[in-house]
Amino acid sequence: MAGSRREKLGSILSRLTGLxxxxxxxxxxxxxxxxxxxxxxxxxxxxxxxxxxxxYPEDFVRVHFYEKFVxxxxxxxxxxxxxxxxxxxxxxxxxxxxxxxxxxxxFQQTVSVLKSEGFHLxxxxxxxxxxxxxxxxxxxxxxxxEKVEQKLKTVNLNTLFDQ
Amino acid sequence: xxASLRKALISWQWQNCLRSRQVAKKCxxxxxxxxxxxxxxxxxxxLQGVPQNLVEAKGETQTQLDIALQHKDYFGLKxxxxxxxxxxxxxxxxxxxxxxxxxxxxxxxxxxxxxDIIDLEQTLSLLEQALDVCAHIVYRGGMVLFVCRxxxxxPWVEKTVRELGEYAHCRxxxxxxxxxxxxxxxxxxxxxxxxxxxxxxxxxxxTHRAVVESNKLLIPSIGILDTNTDxxxxxxxxIPGNDDSPESLALYLHLFKTAILKAKEKRKxxxxxx
Numbered sequence: 001m002a003g004s005r006r007e008k009l010g011s012i013l014s015r016l017t018g019l020x021x022x023x024x025x026x027x028x029x030x031x032x033x034x035x036x037x038x039x040x041x042x043x044x045x046x047x048x049x050x051x052x053x054x055x056y057p058e059d060f061v062r063v064h065f066y067e068k069f070v071x072x073x074x075x076x077x078x079x080x081x082x083x084x085x086x087x088x089x090x091x092x093x094x095x096x097x098x099x100x101x102x103x104x105x106x107f108q109q110t111v112s113v114l115k116s117e118g119f120h121l122x123x124x125x126x127x128x129x130x131x132x133x134x135x136x137x138x139x140x141x142x143x144x145x146e147k148v149e150q151k152l153k154t155v156n157l158n159t160l161f162d163q
Numbered sequence: 164x165x166a167s168l169r170k171a172l173i174s175w176q177w178q179n180c181l182r183s184r185q186v187a188k189k190c191x192x193x194x195x196x197x198x199x200x201x202x203x204x205x206x207x208x209x210l211q212g213v214p215q216n217l218v219e220a221k222g223e224t225q226t227q228l229d230i231a232l233q234h235k236d237y238f239g240l241k242x243x244x245x246x247x248x249x250x251x252x253x254x255x256x257x258x259x260x261x262x263x264x265x266x267x268x269x270x271x272x273x274x275x276x277x278x279d280i281i282d283l284e285q286t287l288s289l290l291e292q293a294l295d296v297c298a299h300i301v302y303r304g305g306m307v308l309f310v311c312r313x314x315x316x317x318p319w320v321e322k323t324v325r326e327l328g329e330y331a332h333c334r335x336x337x338x339x340x341x342x343x344x345x346x347x348x349x350x351x352x353x354x355x356x357x358x359x360x361x362x363x364x365x366x367x368x369x370t371h372r373a374v375v376e377s378n379k380l381l382i383p384s385i386g387i388l389d390t391n392t393d394x395x396x397x398x399x400x401x402i403p404g405n406d407d408s409p410e411s412l413a414l415y416l417h418l419f420k421t422a423i424l425k426a427k428e429k430r431k432x433x434x435x436x437x
Contacts (some may be wrong), residue, residue: 005342007378012399016381032356033307033383039232040296042288042400047271050258054273054280 014039059090064107065089072122084119172213196241211298225435228303238298238425241291244418246283254404255281257390266395267388270403274276274288281403293400294422297357300383301426304435305356308332309419310373314364316412320361323416325424330355332373336365341376360386361415362406363394387415 004015016034019025065088075083082090092110095101101109112120171397204257231237249255255270257263257279272282301307309331311320324331325367332340337347358377363386365371386398389407390392395401405411 003336005379007375007397012378012383029386032303033300035228035232036296036303037383040292040299043292044283045266045395048265048268051263051268052273052338054275062417105327134306155280 013041031080058093061089061092068126069121073128084114084121086123087119088114121130164183164339173275188209198353227435231429231433232299236295238295238302238422238429240294240298240422240425243294243421244287244290244414246287248414249250249283249286249404252410252413253282253408254286255413256405256408257281262391263397264391264393266393267390267403270388270401271390281390281405286403287338287399289402289405293402296383296400297419298422298426300357301423302435303356304390304430304432306330306353307357307359307423308355309359309361310336310371311361311412312336312371313407313412315364315409316361319412319416322423323420327420329423335389336372338372339376341373341380341382354380354382356382358382358384359419360384361412362389364406374398387411 065085241284260274260277272280307329309324321331362370374397378397385400387404388401389406399403
């Protein structure tokens with residue numbers, strides 16, 4: 001049987017050319033693909049490289065945002081409403097393009113603009129304080145959080161007003 | 164090799180595979196005195212209607228096949244797919260960066276939050292070339308074998324291939340189907356002229372055995388290579404791309420189907436008999 005079965009050396013084209021040069025295979029017996037692969041040779045593989053990370057300018061704004069604030073609102077995937085972090089980034093980039101504010105004040109300026117538009121930005125401290133109040137309720141002796149919730153559910157407004 | 168043999172062999176079902184048919188067996192025994200490891204087939208060309216096209220070049224007669232091969236885009240496949248199509252079909256999504264294989268790094272554009280993104284510009288040019296090669300092989304009467312081991316896509320691939328009149332192997336690969344076919348099927352096998360891998364992984368851990376076996380038997384291959392594959396050097400025409408998304412696979416199938424159908428149509432038009 002003609003041909004080596006060692007597949008790691010050379011390419012199929014080089015090995016078949018070798019077969020034809022050595023006379024093991026005549027030119028007339030060549031496979032269908034021979035002319036095609038010869039005319040359209042595979043492109044040589046580019047050298048291996050270090051894969052870079054992909055970053056966008058907004059990534060740095062986002063990191064800056066999350067260092068100070070937290071995302072508290074639920075994200076609706078079915079609607080086109082923008083989240084607060086996204087609004088922040090858009091405003092930041094817009095202000096940056098306008099070039100009216102120095103770069104050092106850009107973050108603070110964006111915060112004040114968003115606040116003036118009526119958005120509430122929750123800082124890490126506020127979030128921590130809120131969770132601390134919640135947990136203090138849980139630690140109340142003699143009543144578990146479930147019981148409290150159960151009580152809240154059973155409270156009837158009418159009866160409260162009657163009293 | 165005679166045209167009758169070719170016809171007998173073409174009608175042979177690959178799936179039920181390589182089991183001897185008396186006609187084929189007899190033909191093979193009569194015609195092939197020494198069986199070579201590569202699939203060899205001499206294509207006889209009959210030019211119908213355009214004998215004037217014969218051009219003398221380097222002492223050899225230039226046939227319609229050579230004219231087609233010298234044409235830049237004989238089958239009109241260059242603008243079949245655009246970068247936007249690839250992007251919409253999610254071809255750019257690679258695997259997690261931890262699964263990356265070094266040999267695939269030249270085809271990776273970058274890593275976005277732990278996910279490798281494939282460079283679609285390279286994919287596009289490689290895909291166009293691969294489609295062209297596929298069309299030329301079919302144009303010359305070559306048999307194409309689609310290989311895909313993703314169970315989710317099995318019915319799709321087999322249905323498409325049946326429509327095309329080509330062959331597919333989407334079931335578990337028995338070791339030696341190519342290399343030890345004579346013993347497995349008790350007859351001399353007919354090998355495809357091209358293997359198209361719509362995913363080169365057999366399981367998530369290992370490369371498909373057919374990649375190695377087709378390479379051993381000098382059968383050219385076209386393969387969709389995801390970022391975790393380790394066989395870029397064994398595939399003749401690699402196409403970096405996502406091989407797990409249904410959208411991507413639908414696009415690949417559509418493209419190869421179009422290429423093959425166009426080639427068969429041209430073959431009919433040009434009156435090529437092999």
